[in-house]
Amino acid sequence: MADIRILIYEDNPSLREALCFMLESTGGFVVTGAYEDCTAILPQVKEHQPDVLLMDIDMPHLTGIEAVKLIKPKFPRVNILMLTVFDDDERVFEAIKSGATGYLLKKTPPARILEALREIYEGGAPMSPSIARKVILNLHTAPVHVEEIARLTARELEILQCLSEGKSSKMIADTCFISVDTVRTHIKRIYEKLQVHSATEAIAKYNKR
Amino acid sequence: MADIRILIYEDNPSLREALCFMLESTGGFVVTGAYEDCTAILPQVKEHQPDVLLMDIDMPHLTGIEAVKLIKPKFPRVNILMLTVFDDDERVFEAIKSGATGYLLKKTPPARILEALREIYEGGAPMSPSIARKVILNLHTAPVHVEEIARLTARELEILQCLSEGKSSKMIADTCFISVDTVRTHIKRIYEKLQVHSATEAIAKYNKR
DNA sequence: TGTAATATCCCCTGTTTTGGGGATTTTCTT
DNA sequence: AAGAAAATCCCCAAAACAGGGGATATTACA
Numbered sequence: 001m002a003d004i005r006i007l008i009y010e011d012n013p014s015l016r017e018a019l020c021f022m023l024e025s026t027g028g029f030v031v032t033g034a035y036e037d038c039t040a041i042l043p044q045v046k047e048h049q050p051d052v053l054l055m056d057i058d059m060p061h062l063t064g065i066e067a068v069k070l071i072k073p074k075f076p077r078v079n080i081l082m083l084t085v086f087d088d089d090e091r092v093f094e095a096i097k098s099g100a101t102g103y104l105l106k107k108t109p110p111a112r113i114l115e116a117l118r119e120i121y122e123g124g125a126p127m128s129p130s131i132a133r134k135v136i137l138n139l140h141t142a143p144v145h146v147e148e149i150a151r152l153t154a155r156e157l158e159i160l161q162c163l164s165e166g167k168s169s170k171m172i173a174d175t176c177f178i179s180v181d182t183v184r185t186h187i188k189r190i191y192e193k194l195q196v197h198s199a200t201e202a203i204a205k206y207n208k209r
Numbered sequence: 210m211a212d213i214r215i216l217i218y219e220d221n222p223s224l225r226e227a228l229c230f231m232l233e234s235t236g237g238f239v240v241t242g243a244y245e246d247c248t249a250i251l252p253q254v255k256e257h258q259p260d261v262l263l264m265d266i267d268m269p270h271l272t273g274i275e276a277v278k279l280i281k282p283k284f285p286r287v288n289i290l291m292l293t294v295f296d297d298d299e300r301v302f303e304a305i306k307s308g309a310t311g312y313l314l315k316k317t318p319p320a321r322i323l324e325a326l327r328e329i330y331e332g333g334a335p336m337s338p339s340i341a342r343k344v345i346l347n348l349h350t351a352p353v354h355v356e357e358i359a360r361l362t363a364r365e366l367e368i369l370q371c372l373s374e375g376k377s378s379k380m381i382a383d384t385c386f387i388s389v390d391t392v393r394t395h396i397k398r399i400y401e402k403l404q405v406h407s408a409t410e411a412i413a414k415y416n417k418r
Numbered sequence: 419t420g421t422a423a424t425a426t427c428c429c430c431t432g433t434t435t436t437g438g439g440g441a442t443t444t445t446c447t448t
Numbered sequence: 449a450a451g452a453a454a455a456t457c458c459c460c461a462a463a464a465c466a467g468g469g470g471a472t473a474t475t476a477c478a
Contacts, residue, residue, distance in 0.1 A: 204375030
């Protein structure tokens, strides 16, 4: 079987060298390039035709997440494995939504890194259970948001918009020329349809559409 | 293209008639109403659904500036073009700060008035260079939101972030490992610093950068 | 070292919101 | 013309929130 072609983006020189050395001295991998930033990532990926991108999430000039957003649309087949120092769920999740396939902590033992690279090459998605859970939850809820919001009537949308602008029920009653009770009725229906129990929750869902 | 709907407020009968006549006899405009004062302006605007308000700055009972302050919050999409006898920078500027979009001197030639109405309808802002300069200067000292948010502590920002994600005080207490009372104290400080009085308002300011 | 800022927790009071009813009118569709 | 959907208004009780106190511990800084 052909070697797995790896392209590395990591701004820390020591870690970059260490990764290169480790991969080159292990059978089954070939490091086609290793760079300190992503400024020229598009031509580089095009040139090296890597199977897997091993990419730091924190880099100068262009963050790993931004780089992922650049790469994925143009090279959808390339697998991207993110490297992070901290177990920052939010940013890792952001990276995955942008197109990364998996992630590892930098302190991960070398053997596990090699394993993850093979996993990702074979179609797996190395990640921690907490991230995995977020991904699942997102899959379940994300498409629903749109549907849920689509079920709102024009008036309900108008009032949800007002809520998201920070207006209270009274203020909405004023601007919409209806009574506070009517505003409350609309808000109740909005909560039902969006399956939430407070204005802030409704706004959060609305802003995720 | 549909006619531009104009609503006129001018206490001088001759000028009011003249404006009506001029606009009605020109293609592209329709005067939906013309009144001598602003005492019933809210229901009138609601009824006529005008694109542009042509409004004298000096009127009995309710001045044009006061009327603008009434109208803009309720009908933010309506454009207001002020009319003045004198080139009174201060009051024109006051009107613009209140929500007017442009202004004209009453001695302005009819052709220029028509032009200004079309400009304002298409998103422009007819005004003299001296007023324009004042507006620009005011913009430079404007972005208060950023400053306000910058005054929040790390903890407060964290909690504001939670609020914007739709979390209740209880849930925030849980995720931050502090008591509900502490969350409430932080929220109180956030409200003070952002000068708001509810979670939705705070979130609205926060989401505006 | 002492003061300011921050983070933490508690109490009390009044207001607002939420969730549960029900009811009427208007509008649209069939 | 009948029925469904939407928009309007009202009442009640419990929960949450907002605003006002006050208090303590830790950190930062001058």
